[in-house]
Amino acid sequence: MIEFRNVSKHYGQKQVALDRVDLRLQRGEFAFLTGHSGAGKSTLLKLLLRLEQPSSGEVYVGGQALSTMLARQVPYYRRHLGFVFQNAHLIPERSVFDNVAMPLIIANVDSRELQRRVHAALDKVGLLRKERAMPESLSGGEAQRVSIARAIVNRPPILLADEPTGNLDPTLSAEILNLFEAFNQVGVTVLIASHDLDLLEALGHRIIRLEHGAISGTAHGVAS
Numbered sequence: 001m002i003e004f005r006n007v008s009k010h011y012g013q014k015q016v017a018l019d020r021v022d023l024r025l026q027r028g029e030f031a032f033l034t035g036h037s038g039a040g041k042s043t044l045l046k047l048l049l050r051l052e053q054p055s056s057g058e059v060y061v062g063g064q065a066l067s068t069m070l071a072r073q074v075p076y077y078r079r080h081l082g083f084v085f086q087n088a089h090l091i092p093e094r095s096v097f098d099n100v101a102m103p104l105i106i107a108n109v110d111s112r113e114l115q116r117r118v119h120a121a122l123d124k125v126g127l128l129r130k131e132r133a134m135p136e137s138l139s140g141g142e143a144q145r146v147s148i149a150r151a152i153v154n155r156p157p158i159l160l161a162d163e164p165t166g167n168l169d170p171t172l173s174a175e176i177l178n179l180f181e182a183f184n185q186v187g188v189t190v191l192i193a194s195h196d197l198d199l200l201e202a203l204g205h206r207i208i209r210l211e212h213g214a215i216s217g218t219a220h221g222v223a224s
């Protein structure tokens with residue numbers, strides 16, 4: 001589903017963000033990406049989103065080499081990826097419903113289908129009752145759940161997240177990770193960058209470690 005073949009990424013002349021990374025994620029896999037600050041986690045996700053291009057090597061998603069994708073194909077490609085940031089990044093002057101609907105508006109989905117899908121996404125994250133709320137009235141955990149609803153409303157086969165629990169306490173973090181697990185159980189491939197090793201190790205999923213841009217190990221945590 002996802003493959004990095006000998007991928008390096010340099011910023012400028014000296015900064016090596018990724019160093020000859022080889023990595024495969026099977027369809028339906030759930031993996032964490034961890035490593036120190038500056039290890040290259042966000043860069044790896046940016047390459048998958050095609051926000052950045054490798055300096056050498058190739059990234060394949062669903063069998064397609066991303067370097068061969070034309071600029072005009074990139075927006076369509078990105079519809080197959082859901083992405084969750086550390087901060088929810090909601091539009092403050094739009095309701096919860098409108099925020100979640102945004103990817104469907106961009107994809108020109110008709111209004112009845114849009115309503116049905118937004119309700120289904122909010123239902124999955126347990127926030128249907130908040131559809132008319134404005135972002136400022138949400139707690140941190142609720143805002144993050146809205147951003148997850150927005151990421152999955154297009155039913156992407158791949159869900160990526162960069163430190164999605166970084167601003168949340170341990171109980172809320174566990175709730176957010178449970179949501180990712182629920183999507184994974186219905187077949188979504190999930191890759192989450194996180195520092196929070198204690199939380200990750202307890203879940204029993206694959207953990208991919210980056211160190212100064214290189215893969216330093218891949219192992220499984222121990223499910224408690």
Ligand SMILES: Nc1ncnc2c1ncn2[C@@H]1O[C@H](COP(=O)(O)OP(=O)(O)OP(=O)(O)O)[C@@H](O)[C@H]1O
Pocket residue numbers: 011012015016017035036037038039040041042043044
């Ligand atoms: N746009 C950029 N220009 C120059 N250097 C960059 C750029 N983006 C990242 N880097 C550098 O590349 C390296 C990897 O950064 P990256 O953001 O991928 O690490 P990270 O593991 O996500 O770190 P963190 O956990 O702190 O977010 C770092 O040394 C960083 O300073």
